Amino acid sequence: MPKARRRPAHSAERFEDMALPDELIGVLADQGLERAFEIQSAILPDALAGRDVLARAETGSGKTLAFTLAMTARFRGRKVHRKRPLGIVLVPTRELAVQVVDTIHPFARAVGVKAQLVAGGMNIEKQADAVARGVGIIVATPGRLIDLAERGALQLDLVESTVIDEADHMADLGFLPDVRDILAAIPMGTQKMLFSATLDGQVEDIVDTFLVDPVSHETTPVSAAVTTMDHHVLAIEPSAKRSVTAQLGAREGRTLMFTRTQLGAERVAQELLEVGVRAAALHGNKQQGLRINVLAGFREGAYPVLVATDVAARGLHIDDVTMVVHVDPSDDLKEYVHRSGRTARAGATGVVVTLALPHQVNKTRGIVSDAGVEAAWADVASADDPALDRLGGQDPSGEPAEDPALVKYKGAPRKLDINRTSGADARRAEERRANEERRASWEEEPEGPAQGGRGGARGGRGGRGAAPSRGGAARGGAARGGGRGGRGGRSETAGAERSRPSSSRPAGGRRGQRTADSSERDAASRDPRGRGGSGKGGGGFTGGKGDQGSRGRSGGKGAKGGPGGKGAKGGPRSGTSSRSPRRGGGR
Incomplete structure (x- = not known):
């Protein structure tokens, strides 16, 4: 396929001197527009003739109005079939879709054509109903257009003109596979127009596959050097x-x-x-x-x-x-x-x-x-x-x-x-300020005594582990632990504690302690024999449920070795540790 032919830039001219219907000239006059911008003067003759077009111009140069005038002039007074639009405009974002359809509406109404917005984040049923009644021009994001087609609410076999706006941005956002699918469903040989502030190699495959002998218009180099x-x-x-x-x-x-x-x-x-x-x-x-x-x-x-x-x-x-x-x-x-x-x-x-x-x-x-x-x-x-x-x-x-x-x-x-x-979001702003205050306090507060079992370095608000009764399981970080930054669970036993210094931040543990203490009291009231119940490990990077301790059996550590860490050895009531399989608390 031959490369796009380039035409020289045109000087601005008056809209009334162009081959535009009187209805469109009237809308332009109502909006105070008399002279075409450079890109509009360049594109309109080829677009009105049904040629495939590549257009590159600086942002804000009037590309949207150029293809709006071309499409509405072409579809003036045309009959529209149910579910079968005559024109499709593909845009990368919903905001741009809203802006484009707002630009098209007054010109479409002037020539007796309906324009419809089809974009994600809005009610798809209402969009499907509108398309089913028949619209001339659809302004769509690629994903939602495909959704409607897959539902059977839209058919593309009568499309005569397709516009891809911000084509390079489509490529940047990863929409080109969807764009290819849409173009493949549109009859070959119908008009295709690609518009963007930049046209580079990312859209070359689309151009070579779907455009026929396109005319390329470039009014300015790609830069931000606008004189004003x-x-x-x-x-x-x-x-x-x-x-x-x-x-x-x-x-x-x-x-x-x-x-x-x-x-x-x-x-x-x-x-x-x-x-x-x-x-x-x-x-x-x-x-x-x-x-x-x-x-x-x-x-x-x-x-x-x-x-x-x-x-x-x-x-x-x-x-x-x-x-x-x-x-x-x-x-x-x-x-x-x-x-x-x-x-x-x-x-x-x-x-x-x-x-x-x-x-x-x-x-x-x-x-x-x-x-x-x-x-x-x-x-x-x-x-x-x-x-x-x-x-x-x-x-x-x-x-x-x-x-x-x-x-x-x-x-x-x-x-x-x-x-x-x-x-x-005021709530997030308040949390942000509170987190800044916490970070400041952590930097100023000296480290306390060694806390938490193994894995307690990143424990949540795990509080104190449950004290093992006879044969009970010592659990670090019992009850539901809270968020990040709290103490790793500290198991209290009559025997020796097996712990090592924790590098966790010394804050946020009180609520977890209250929760854990409450859990211990509830467990004791439910189980007079002193069996350790199962409890979720501390928050943040939590361990799984602790194994149930039982009379005469070792209590388990957290299933995943969570922030509660290993429980300390529970020993006999005299306070000395014991290796007895019937009396010892589990590791």
Whole structure:
């Protein structure tokens, strides 16, 4: 198959001079759009003619509107069959799917075509019912589209135009096998269009297998060198990161912050709320309705800061984001380009700030250099540094702010129950602070006497082992042990203790002791002969159930040698140890 043919970039032209239906021209006028962006001028002639297209352009350049106009113009006034759409748009994330279908809706309605969102995290029965009634264009994530097809709720034999948006991101997320399955079910020779800010070798196999004589359009090189975007790198000390983040969040304007992990996004959002900056977290672990609600609130300007993982880095368009902050620096060039592209979109101005800790400076320097930008560097030791003033940073109020995630915004699902969420998780933030206090106390508190049997070094709140009565089993960490960090169970016997110093942290054992003591009393009341009952080993890395001790038999150690450790030798009442098989407590 021949490689994709390249055509030169086109200059922007007026939409009314293009071969578009009057209905679409009217919608564009209502939205204040008169001239096409460069990528739209380049793509539309080939797309309207039914050609296969590869398009690469900088993020925010108008790719979504380009294929929206092409598909709606092509399907204008067409009859739609039940379960058989005419067009499919595949996107990697649910957020991007919501944004794309919102873009398509007004144009589809203008030409008498229905568009339907099909994505995970939403009611599949409602989606299946909508498709069964007949829709012209489906905007879908690959997994949910396959689910509907396997249910028999969707057939792809009449699809005439297929769009794969953010094709390279599909590859990064491992969706290419699903994409291949979907394309294989669509008739060969129908129109295929691939759109992305970057097109590299990962999608070449898809292109060679499913596209026929594609035309390639590239309007800009792959870089973050947008002329209206200023780049800054702040080399900060770890102790200053929280306060620097708060100052950037308190600035005037809308700010989008990126973290590496979901827990990081929740933590940063909570820290901003604590100092008076209204912020909400967005990541893949949130219920879909809550994610839509958070995005709706940020879009309408209800709060100024959104803290997100890379789920928001690809394709999402939010107006008037004036600053992007890489709270955790990007891991590679693509990530930096896509994150940064959330600002300075469609000719607007924007600022990109990266916070680099000492061990991240060298990697950040390389990524910024590969992105083809000239970044202003500054060493920041505290939040009083003048570099923050130049970026518009301000001192936050210091008064805790209302969590914006607990408000329902226009555009959120009608049945959204915001009472089931705590937004930026206050409980986890409280646990985080409590854990920090515990760690501080562990560093200050001297080690106590030797505790715990073998395996007690990582025992849970196992408390005291049960004291063996006549023939009873000495058990370390009896009763249900608690979480990490507690004492390994300490067996009390009249005989000698067989223990060694424990390296476990000297905290968290009291509740376990109370539980164990209560268990001992219950066991004694149930078994007057003093047989040791079975009990679960201490928490954390627990041992299994202890073997039952019996009269005249050795009590067992934990089945898995859990944190309770081996019980000490139980001896006769005189306090001396005995090897008698009838009187001795088990090892």
